[in-house]
Each structure stands twice: as C-alpha cells, then as structure tokens.
Amino acid sequence: MAHLIELSGIKKSYQLGMTEVVALRGVDLFIDVGEFTVVTGPSGSGKTTLLNIIGCLDRASGGKYVLDGIDVSNKDFDDLADVRNQKIGFIFQNFNLIPVLNVAENIEFPCAVRQNPEEAGALRARVEKLAEAVGLKEYLHHKPDELSGGQRQRVAIARALITTPRLVLADEPTANLDSKTSEQIIDLMLELNRNQGVTFLFSTHDPRVVQHARRALQIRDGQMVDGALAH
Amino acid sequence: MALLKLAVRNLLRNRRRTVITLVALVAGVGAMVAIKGFILGQRRQILENQMRGTLGALQVHKKGYVENVLGSPLTLDFADTPELRAKVAAVKGVKAVSPRIEFGAQVSTPDKKPAPEDGSDLPEADRGATSFLMMTAFDPALEQVVTPQRWEWVQWGRGQMLESGTAEQVLLNDDFAKGVEVPLWKAGTALPPLEQRLAILAPDRDSSLNGVNVVMVGTLASATPNDRRVGVMSLGAAQTLLRMEGRVTEYGLDLVEGAPLEATRDAVAAALGPDFEVHTWEQRIPFVKDIVETQDFVFGIVSSIFLFVVLLGVVNAMLMSVLERVREIGTMLAVGMRRRQIVSLFIGEGIVLGLIGGSIGALLGFAWVSYMNAHGISIPAPGAKVPSLLRPSVDLLFVGRAILQATAGAALASLWPAWRASRLRPVEALAHT
Ligand SMILES: Nc1ncnc2c1ncn2[C@@H]1O[C@H](COP(=O)(O)OP(=O)(O)OP(=O)(O)O)[C@@H](O)[C@H]1O
Ligand SMILES: [Mg+2]
Numbered sequence: 001m002a003h004l005i006e007l008s009g010i011k012k013s014y015q016l017g018m019t020e021v022v023a024l025r026g027v028d029l030f031i032d033v034g035e036f037t038v039v040t041g042p043s044g045s046g047k048t049t050l051l052n053i054i055g056c057l058d059r060a061s062g063g064k065y066v067l068d069g070i071d072v073s074n075k076d077f078d079d080l081a082d083v084r085n086q087k088i089g090f091i092f093q094n095f096n097l098i099p100v101l102n103v104a105e106n107i108e109f110p111c112a113v114r115q116n117p118e119e120a121g122a123l124r125a126r127v128e129k130l131a132e133a134v135g136l137k138e139y140l141h142h143k144p145d146e147l148s149g150g151q152r153q154r155v156a157i158a159r160a161l162i163t164t165p166r167l168v169l170a171d172e173p174t175a176n177l178d179s180k181t182s183e184q185i186i187d188l189m190l191e192l193n194r195n196q197g198v199t200f201l202f203s204t205h206d207p208r209v210v211q212h213a214r215r216a217l218q219i220r221d222g223q224m225v226d227g228a229l230a231h
Numbered sequence: 232m233a234l235l236k237l238a239v240r241n242l243l244r245n246r247r248r249t250v251i252t253l254v255a256l257v258a259g260v261g262a263m264v265a266i267k268g269f270i271l272g273q274r275r276q277i278l279e280n281q282m283r284g285t286l287g288a289l290q291v292h293k294k295g296y297v298e299n300v301l302g303s304p305l306t307l308d309f310a311d312t313p314e315l316r317a318k319v320a321a322v323k324g325v326k327a328v329s330p331r332i333e334f335g336a337q338v339s340t341p342d343k344k345p346a347p348e349d350g351s352d353l354p355e356a357d358r359g360a361t362s363f364l365m366m367t368a369f370d371p372a373l374e375q376v377v378t379p380q381r382w383e384w385v386q387w388g389r390g391q392m393l394e395s396g397t398a399e400q401v402l403l404n405d406d407f408a409k410g411v412e413v414p415l416w417k418a419g420t421a422l423p424p425l426e427q428r429l430a431i432l433a434p435d436r437d438s439s440l441n442g443v444n445v446v447m448v449g450t451l452a453s454a455t456p457n458d459r460r461v462g463v464m465s466l467g468a469a470q471t472l473l474r475m476e477g478r479v480t481e482y483g484l485d486l487v488e489g490a491p492l493e494a495t496r497d498a499v500a501a502a503l504g505p506d507f508e509v510h511t512w513e514q515r516i517p518f519v520k521d522i523v524e525t526q527d528f529v530f531g532i533v534s535s536i537f538l539f540v541v542l543l544g545v546v547n548a549m550l551m552s553v554l555e556r557v558r559e560i561g562t563m564l565a566v567g568m569r570r571r572q573i574v575s576l577f578i579g580e581g582i583v584l585g586l587i588g589g590s591i592g593a594l595l596g597f598a599w600v601s602y603m604n605a606h607g608i609s610i611p612a613p614g615a616k617v618p619s620l621l622r623p624s625v626d627l628l629f630v631g632r633a634i635l636q637a638t639a640g641a642a643l644a645s646l647w648p649a650w651r652a653s654r655l656r657p658v659e660a661l662a663h664t
Binding site for chain 1: 233237240243558561564566567568569570658661
C-alpha cells in the first residue's frame, strides 16, 4: 500500500541577500495513515520548514513530494489551497483563530469557505459533535478572546478535524500552553488518533510530549538523523 | 453569505476607524447631495425669474422677429385671431397662450406743480421727467398662467397688477418709479385729472408718434439684471396706442408639466408654418444655459474631488485593516480559502462601508434639502435685487446615484488593499507577528 506522505530528497533554501540559507538538505520521509508522529530537533533545525512543505503552505526547492497519491510539487496556488482544504488540518502554535467568529463559526470555517459548502444544518451538527469531542460543547457561542489558551487550542483542533482531513499538522501546538494544559492537549490528540484514526504529525521542543509519541523523528541542521524511514 | 457576515464583523472590530471613515463618507456624500440641491434650487430660481417671469417657455413671433429684436420691430407683427390661438393651443404639450406686444416707449411723468400763472417756465426741479422704457403689453388674465412670476414681483413692489387687457394702466420697475417719482394710483379710487397722469409716447408701425395717458397701478420689484427700465402695460391700451387693433408681436406659451421643450417648440413651429418662428426660452436667454453648464461643470469637479478625498480615506482604512490582519489572512489561506475569496472579503468590507456611509450621507443630505425645500431660503437669485425663495431640491434618482457612487467608489478604493491581501504568501503571513 502506498504511503500517505512520500518525501524524497526534499530540499529547501532561502536566499538572504547574497547568502543562501539551506533549511532542508534532502529529506526522505514516509508517513502512513493513522500514525502519530513527532518531529524534534534544536531551534533552527528545519522543523517548521518541513511542516510547511508537507502542509503545502510552501514549496520545496528540490525533491519530490507525493501526498495521498497526488504529486503536489507543481500545483498552482489555488489547487494547493484546495489540497490544503480537503486533505490537511492545521494546528498552530499561536492558535490562529479568527477573532470575529465564535467557536462554532471558527470550527466550521474551512468547510464554510468551500466552493460548494454542505447544507448548514448538517455542518452545524458535525461542528457540535466535534466541539463535544474536544470538550467545548458549552462554549459554541463564545468568542476566542473569551477562552483560555488551552480552550483556544481545542477549538483549533476541532477546526483542523472538521474537514475529516487525511493528515493533521501541528507546529509546536503546546509551546504557548502551560505544562498541564499541554498534557491535556496531547492526550486529546492521542485519543483522536486512537479512536478515530486521525493521522497526526507535529513538531515540538518539549521532551515530555515526545514520550507520548508513537514515532519520533529527529531533525538536525536540515537533515533527518533518526527514525525517518524506520517504523 | 458567509463572507458578507465576516466583512460586517470585521468593520465592527475597529469601531473608531470605521466610524471615522463613515463620518467622512457621510459628510462627503451628504454635502454632495446638499450642494446639488442648492444648485438645482438656484437654477429653478433663475428659471422662475426668466422663464416664468418674462418669457414663458416658448415664444412665437413673425418670421425674422428675433433677428431684429433690438429694433423691437412692430412691422413684424401678426393678427391675433381666435383661430391662431386655438391652433397653437391645440399642439400637444401647450398649456396656455398669451398674446403680447413688445415696444419701446417714452414715459413722461406729470409736472409736480401746475404751470405758473405769469407764463414763466416751471423750475427744473418741479418739471416732469421723460425716460425711455421697454414695454411689454399683455392681458393679465392670459399672462398669469405663462409668467406667474410677474405677480410675485408686484408683491415685492407696490400696488397691484394691471386690471384688465384694455385699462389704461401701466406697471413700472419699482426703483425706476421711485427715482422719477411716479405717483401710484390706487385702483378703485377716482382717476386723477389728465395732466396728473403719466404720458406714454410711442412710434406706431408707420413711425408716427402717438400718446396715451395712463396711471401706474403698481410697481415691479427688480428680479433680474437689467430690468430697471422695463414696464408692462395693458394689451388693449397698447393696441390702441400703437394703432395695432387685433394685432400682436408675440405669443408667450406655457407648457404642461413635463412636456419636452424642444419637441414642443418644433411641433408648434410645424403647426404654424413658415410665416412664424418659435423659440425656447433657453434660446432667448442663452446666458442662463451658460450658467447651468458652468454650474454642472463646477459641481462635477467639486464632487469628484470630494469623492476622491473621501475614498482616499477608505483606501487608508482598508490598507490598515489588511496590515493588521496579516496573520489572520495567512490562516484563512492555510485552511483553503482562495485568493479570490480574500479579495471578495475586503471588497465586501469596502462595499458595506460605502453603502452605509453613502446611504446615511445621502439621506441626511436629502433630509436637509427637503426641509429647506419646504421652508425656502430667502436670498436673491443671481443678478436679482429682491430676495426670492430658493427652494433646494434633488430628485431621488440623484440620491440613489450618490449612494451607488459612494458604494462603487468604496469598492474600487478597496481593490488595491484587497489585492495586496490576496497576494500574501501563506507561510510568510502566518509567520507575521
Ligand atoms: N523565511 C526565511 N528566510 C530565511 N531563512 C529562513 C526562513 N525561514 C526559516 N529560515 C531558516 O531556515 C532554518 C530552519 O528554520 P525553521 O524555522 O524551519 O527551524 P525550526 O526547527 O522550526 O526552529 P524553531 O524550533 O526555532 O521553530 C533556520 O536556519 C532559519 O533561519
Ligand atoms: Mg519552528
């Protein structure tokens, strides 16, 4: 069976004036459906860069990337937007909720902006189910600024899941949370992975988070040093 | 639509900025409507004085009359028959016909004292004066429909309007009458003896001078430039004076409300045939048309500048709004919103701003215009001395167009900020702090 994510020889470099900063120096990586993977590595090692490329937010400078059977290397801007919308859920370090929308509206947002959105009642039912799953049933009509950091990240998790994506990417999802809340968020993601088979890939600095991961990858200076191909 | 809801909420987010932008829009559009209303009111005022005060909408003359108008040629006259009047009145759009004679005359005021018994000359100061005037003769019963404004001028002057088409009566300009001390005769009282009446002297068609004694029953307040040496006289009395029984030099015509001016002129001309010429009031007083065109031109420029300045405010507000929301735009792009939707979102915000600001402004402007229309502003028309009521007015079409312009303008003003937002690259936008 094909892998959900197939990266081969992925390179990324930035041009900073006259000098070229190489962020990824040829990364090979397979990830399968249902995995719960953590990427660790020192600051500046290339974690965010890697996740951005996997999330189709950025393009690699070289190499090949196949996501769910689709070669996304040469897709145009709007096609990538569709790929992101249909196949990927995002959880950000600083939550990135839309402040003028309440919890329910934030959760449904990725589905609501689709070209032909589903029927509003059905969507709202799914939103409520997800809100319950992340423990925010009581907060559907609250605005983000009325929620704690942990609650906001739960909203973000629900928003990432509303499209039933093939993959959920989370770049340091717990970096802005206290340790107890971090623990709860990781537990929630593990539970969603276990019970609903959601595939997670996230980056973190936090060694306690790494303990929970089923699979831990290490990146150093733009290269995988451990566990990239091993299962 | 979801984007519209989002647009409205985003506007509510930075209330102060939205309110400032709205105030600019309201003031700009409101002022535009108010100024337009004022201009149209002023135009109406000029019209009332010129078209509804001296000319009438259309004028019928014998062919060649207008070209020779400076000589006020009595030879270019025509027979005023009931058939001819009926023919003109039957043309679609014509409401009323008033026969007139325009002629130049000398007016002599009576001596202020009887001649001395010793046969010596009356001192200069006590002698009457002779002046040259342009006279218009008409039958007040017919003229009132065509140039009702004359009646207003009598109200602002003294006395009353001519009593009938045959009475030997005149009305003179109020300033002129005061200047040469013309006595005012109160209608209904006993007529003064002949030597205490005014004498009107005029050459008839054959250039022989004739005279008639008249009384001044009223005065006309100055309402247009160059109307000091102007008087009106009863048509019947003028016809006798000029030996023109049954003949006139022109018909003044009033049209039914909304009848097209030029088309009706052409229809009247066609009905009368080649012996006659028909002119619109605009043709007779081209300077009013010039005023109208100048006003429209100036208003066009002023309102464009207004709109431009206001819309610069919208550009600024929208740009600030984009810059404040870079990370949010990045998030929207990340979860799959398309560039076109980002553009729509920000243009939507512009449209809502323009629609609300434009509507409030236009309605406030319209309310002011309506209030002033009901009450009137008492100021003289351009070139006039007596105040007349300026009644500002705009039609709802203009109000609607102002709202539309503000909305379309605000949409246009948002185009560049919206485009900039849509060109953001998701990675960089998300990394923005
Ligand atoms: N837009 C950019 N322009 C230039 N260099 C960049 C850019 N983004 C990242 N880099 C460089 O690429 C390298 C990898 O950065 P990246 O953000 O992927 O590291 P990271 O592992 O996520 O670090 P951290 O743990 O601090 O988040 C770094 O050397 C960084 O300076
Ligand atoms: Mg990072």
